[in-house]
Every structure is written in C-alpha cells, then in structure tokens.
Amino acid sequence: MAFMTGGLVMLTEMLPSLPPSEKKIANYIMNHPKDVISLTANEIGKRSDTSSAAVIRLCKSLGLKGLPDLKLRIAGDLQKHNDPGVRDIEPNESLASIIDKMTNNSIQTIQETAELLDTHHLEKAVHVLKTARKIHFFGIGASSIIAQDALQKFLRIDKTAYAFSDIHLASTLVSTGNDQDVAIGISFSGQTKEVKQFLEIAKSKGLTTISLCKYGQSIVSEQADIPLFTSATKEPTFRSGATSSRIAQLQVIDILFMCVASSQYDKTVTHLNETRAAIEFLR
Structure with a gap:
C-alpha cells in the first residue's frame, strides 16, 4: 500500500476498553481527524481536556510506537475513498443487491485486516512457523474451519501440523x-475461554503461542507471545455464517502460509508438486 492506514479503525475498536482520559482523547481524534495531523501531543491533550502524557499512553494502548505513527495512519485513512460500511441483507432482496453487498463487505474486511497486521509480529510468526517441529491449530465453531484450512495448507509443504476443535x-x-x-489459538472475539486455556497450557510447556483475534485487547491475545489481529468490523445481523470474521481469518492464514512458502521457495514447490502428484489419480 502506498500509505499506512488503520488509525481510525484502531481507535473505534479500542474505545470501549480505554480508561477515561484516553477515551476522551480517542473521541476528540475521531471527531477531528484532519486537525490532529498537525497537532502536537501537548496540543491534543489541551483540546481534549487531558494531558500530553495521556496522549502517549493512548498510542501505547493501541500498540503503536508513538503519536507520529498514529498521525501517519490517520493521514492515510483520510486519503481513502469513502466506503459504504458493512451492510446487512434486507427481506426479499434482489440477487444483484446481495452480490454487491457481500462483495463490498468482503473487500472492506480484507482491506481493514491488511491495515491492522503488524509486520514485526508477522515476521516473528513466519520465523517460528518455518522452524517449528510441530504446529498446533485450535479453534471452536466457525474458527475450527480456519484451523482445518491452515492444517491442509501446512501439511502440503511438509510441516507436521494438527488441528483440533476439542479442548481435551x-x-x-x-x-x-x-x-x-508452536500453538496457534483462533478466536474472532478473543473471548473464547477454551482457546485461552489451550494457549495457557501450551505456554506452560514452553511452546511459542500465537493468537488470531479481532483487533483489541482480549483474554486470548493476552496469552500469545505473538498476537495477530484481523479486522474488527462489526458483523451485520445475519452474519452470513460469520462471513466477515471468516474471510479475515482466512486472509491472515493465507498470508502466513505464503510468507513461509516464499521463505523456502524451492522446497515448497517440490512439496506442492509431490502432494499434487500423490492425489492426481483421484481426479
């Protein structure tokens, strides 16, 4: 992407969990994004009736390096074209309209997830997955589908991997x-107790833990050595089988897989050809 984005998404999703002073700053920034770009931490603190120290704490709460990082992302947000937001289906809606809504919802989810991925954490995750002796994926419900998708991808490039939806x-x-x-816990909400427990056990045994959750603080991401986040876009009423969350999680799994594959390109091509040939007779 030509510019960093995602600042306003981060603020929106973190708002409910922020302490009072940081919440005031977040509200001010969201209401005056253009002004904030040219303001110092001290000026933002004064205009939001807080302090420059609170502004710095907010940036840390968002997982950013500092105010310049946040301002750069907000500037990128302001360069984007207006999007219609995630839209729900209506009674007796036309096929054409549903196609349009679902396509736009998916595009927005993918875009926001790309904005929220921390490349430093992604690089660490790729390294441990590339060198892991065993990879354990765990998710419940719709997230178990993501674990199974990850399993079949990594098995094809000669990784010893497992995927479970049963906590026992x-x-x-x-x-x-x-x-x-490596243990990877998948939970869109980040509040699935079984996924938290899975990562806790893995961590106690010395495994490197990775979480895949929607952006924001959660009981699952707190257990991860390497937290990875997806778009936190609100699901519409029908949710379409957790459509947005599923697409966001699949996107991150695909990125992890492709990064690992690229880092060992020749071996990957060999393994993919071998696995393709092994099942050719079934077609």
Whole structure:
C-alpha cells in the first residue's frame, strides 16, 4: 500500500476498553481527524481536556510506537475513498443487491485486516512457523474451519501440523510439546475461554503461542507471545455464517502460509508438486 492506514479503525475498536482520559482523547481524534495531523501531543491533550502524557499512553494502548505513527495512519485513512460500511441483507432482496453487498463487505474486511497486521509480529510468526517441529491449530465453531484450512495448507509443504476443535484433545497433544513447537489459538472475539486455556497450557510447556483475534485487547491475545489481529468490523445481523470474521481469518492464514512458502521457495514447490502428484489419480 502506498500509505499506512488503520488509525481510525484502531481507535473505534479500542474505545470501549480505554480508561477515561484516553477515551476522551480517542473521541476528540475521531471527531477531528484532519486537525490532529498537525497537532502536537501537548496540543491534543489541551483540546481534549487531558494531558500530553495521556496522549502517549493512548498510542501505547493501541500498540503503536508513538503519536507520529498514529498521525501517519490517520493521514492515510483520510486519503481513502469513502466506503459504504458493512451492510446487512434486507427481506426479499434482489440477487444483484446481495452480490454487491457481500462483495463490498468482503473487500472492506480484507482491506481493514491488511491495515491492522503488524509486520514485526508477522515476521516473528513466519520465523517460528518455518522452524517449528510441530504446529498446533485450535479453534471452536466457525474458527475450527480456519484451523482445518491452515492444517491442509501446512501439511502440503511438509510441516507436521494438527488441528483440533476439542479442548481435551488439543490440550493432551500440546501438553507433550516443547519449545520447538508452536500453538496457534483462533478466536474472532478473543473471548473464547477454551482457546485461552489451550494457549495457557501450551505456554506452560514452553511452546511459542500465537493468537488470531479481532483487533483489541482480549483474554486470548493476552496469552500469545505473538498476537495477530484481523479486522474488527462489526458483523451485520445475519452474519452470513460469520462471513466477515471468516474471510479475515482466512486472509491472515493465507498470508502466513505464503510468507513461509516464499521463505523456502524451492522446497515448497517440490512439496506442492509431490502432494499434487500423490492425489492426481483421484481426479
């Protein structure tokens, strides 16, 4: 992308969990994004009836390096064309309209997820996945579909991987793991207790833990050595089988897979050709 974005999305999603002073600053920034770009931390603090220290704390709460990082992202947000937002379907809606809405919803979800991915955390995740002895994916409900998708991708490039939706089986397997293994907990809400418990057990055994949740603080991401975030776009009423969250999670899995594949390109091509040939007779 030509410019950094995602500042306003971060503020919107973190707003409910921010302390009072930081919440006042976040509200001011969201209401006056153009003004903020040219203001100092001290000036933002004064205009929001807080302090420059609170402005710096807000940036840290967002996981950013500082105010310049936030201002750069907001400037990028202001360069984007207005989008219609995530739209729900209506009773007896036409096929053409549903196609248009679902397509736009997916595009917005993918765009926001790209804005929220931290490349430093992504690089760390790629490194541990590339060198892992075993990779354990765990998710419940719709997130279990993402775990299965990740499993079939990484198996094809000769990675020893597992995917579970049963906390008992998942916990049993990671309990025999060590610091050469990786555990990935998938939960869009970040509040799934079983996923939190899975990462807790994995962490206690020395495994590197990775979380995949919507942007913001959560009980799942708190257990991760490497937190990865997807778009936190609100799901519409029908949710279409958790459409937006599923697409965002699949996007991150695809990015992880492609990054690992690229880093060992020749080996990946060999393994993909071998696995393709192995199932050719079934077609």
